[in-house]
Amino acid sequence: GSPQVIYVSGTNGAAVNGNDTGYGILIVDGPLNVSGNFTFNGLVLVGACPTCTNPTIQAATGNLKIYGALVVGNAGVTSTASITGNATIAYSCAGLNSAASAFSNSITVVTWKEIS
Numbered sequence: 094g095s096p097q098v099i100y101v102s103g104t105n106g107a108a109v110n111g112n113d114t115g116y117g118i119l120i121v122d123g124p125l126n127v128s129g130n131f132t133f134n135g136l137v138l139v140g141a142c143p144t145c146t147n148p149t150i151q152a153a154t155g156n157l158k159i160y161g162a163l164v165v166g167n168a169g170v171t172s173t174a175s176i177t178g179n180a181t182i183a184y185s186c187a188g189l190n191s192a193a194s195a196f197s198n199s200i201t202v203v204t205w206k207e208i209s
Contacts, residue, residue, distance in 0.1 A: 096135060096195035104145060117195035124149040125157075127178070132158040134185070135192035139174070140166050152178030161188025168208050 096117035101107040106123030112130045119133055122142035131152075137159050140148025148165055150157065157180040165174040176182075 096191045098195050102142075104142060106139075106148075116191045118192045124151065127152040127155050127157045129155040130158075131155065133161070134188045135161045135195070136164070136189060137161070138164045143167055147175065149175045149177070150180065151176075152180045155179065157181070159183070159188075160185040161192060 094114065094116050097115070098118045098120070099115065100120045102122050104123040106125055107121045108126045108128070109131045110128045114131075115133045115135070117135045118138075119135065120138045120141050123140065123145060125137075125139050126149075139150055145167065150163075150165075155178070157178065159180075159182045162184055163182050
């Protein structure tokens with residue numbers, strides 16, 4: 094599939110049912126719940142909203158596979174992730190390249206802030 098940026102807003106999060114594969118960047122404000130087999134190649138951000146604390150990733154009745162990178166929580170919010178069920182999370186340069194290709198134009202960093 095072609096890489097996309099997928100944003101799921103709201104503290105209810107996202108529920109993935111059935112079998113699916115995604116590419117690019119997946120941003121979920123609240124929890125991510127998987128029922129079925131879901132594979133994502135790219136960057137996954139869970140609990141991304143400014144007030145989300147202790148986000149959950151649940152693959153209770155299926156298999157979750159992330160090839161790329163997983164970021165949990167948001168800057169300035171102390172979060173502890175709870176990952177349950179059958180989940181595989183593997184760092185992958187190819188997956189992150191898929192995330193980068195979700196943008197048709199090149200991205201330039203103009204400023205950054207280090208948080209310690």
